[in-house]
Amino acid sequence: MPLDAVRPSPLVEQAAARLREQITGGHWPVGTKLPGETTLAAELGVGRSTVREALRALAGAGLVRPRQGAGVFVIAAEAAEDWPTRLRRAAVTDLYEVRMLVEVQAARLAAERRTPEDVTALEDALAGRRAAAAGDDAAFVDADIALHAAVVAAAHNPVLTDLFAEFTPSLREGLIEMLALVGARAHDPGTGDAAHAALVRAVADGDGAAAGEVLRGDLERTWTLLREGGRA
Template identity: 70%
Template sequence: MTLEALRPSPLVEQAARQLRAQITGGHWPVGSRLPGETTLAKTLGVGRSTVREALRALAGAGMVRPRQGAGVFVIATEPGEDWPTRLRRAAVADVYEVRAMVEVQAVRLAAARRTEADVAALRAALEGRRADGADDAAFVDADIALHTALVDAAHNPVLTDLFGQFAPALRQGLIDLIQLLGLRDDDPHHGDARHAALVDAVIAGDADIASTLLQSELEETRGLLLARRG
């Protein structure tokens, strides 16, 4: 397989695809150093900035690694799993443990940074969680929506994006847990008092109470998930 000059379209994607093919095809085995940016740019018929972005994409996929002053070296012949894929494959209890680390800090920030718009969103999300007649899936979706509103109130886009990655990985596990243990059999609004107190603490600006309430809730649910797994 040889490198070919690229057609005008998304050049970075084309460059990354061709370089990846060279690596997976064995042209550049693990441990080998790739040609320099100037050489690759000339061969591919693109600018050095395009090559640089393509190499960055391959580094993000875990296939190459730059070494300061030495060049870019192949470290794997296949791309690694991306973050969403890893989350989907992980045990729900393990995802929950990391979720707690993220969300507990987020509610502390939310208690300090919440705006009037956040307060309205939190109250609306709490009422949504109380919807009568909601099935288990709808209840879990409403619960996640409330927790998303809490994280949003921290006004940190990185935290918001990170929590957004957790939600799909948690959803089905939580639905299964509710159904397996019958958590809503006696109380269709399971955990309402604790969630109401959490919302009140954030609105009142009490970071200590908010974080303590949330930590307790998440630890309790993780304990149920671990017991189910065991």
């Protein structure tokens, strides 16, 4: 089956998509050596550098692997699911179990490493959460996540910060649905305010043990609500 020439812009993405179709469609089974860059470039109507970048993208997706001096070989018929996709498909209760592990440690580190600027950011985030209590569930969840993000940021560990950011979209969706389902804010619009105030105070005071325990308790309560709400 010949390859159709691609249209300009973005060439690399189009070339990668065409090659991916050949692999996932079975034209090049697992174990097959792909045609050389010159051949692929001619069939796709692009330059060799574009083909090279497209093959690099397919290698990153786990579909092909270059072998020194031998060429590029197909190693899988389906692309490996990337981390953001896996997070989007995960149950929010599963995300929460991981979140507890990550954030509790982040809170302890934050209490050890916080700067005066971090404390100000935490106090501002707490004030923002309290102000958002008058708004809808989405606004409240955004403010709540912003406070938790400020705690993680105060740990001054870029890996923790990036990991929490990866969780955020899926957590946000699950929390908004949970609040609507169980009506947690019906009688307490700022639900969890005391716990969050205690968390900020513990971090500001440099009490890592207290910060970790306060946050663990708050997250466990939310995790229980999520399970009772049928999100397990």
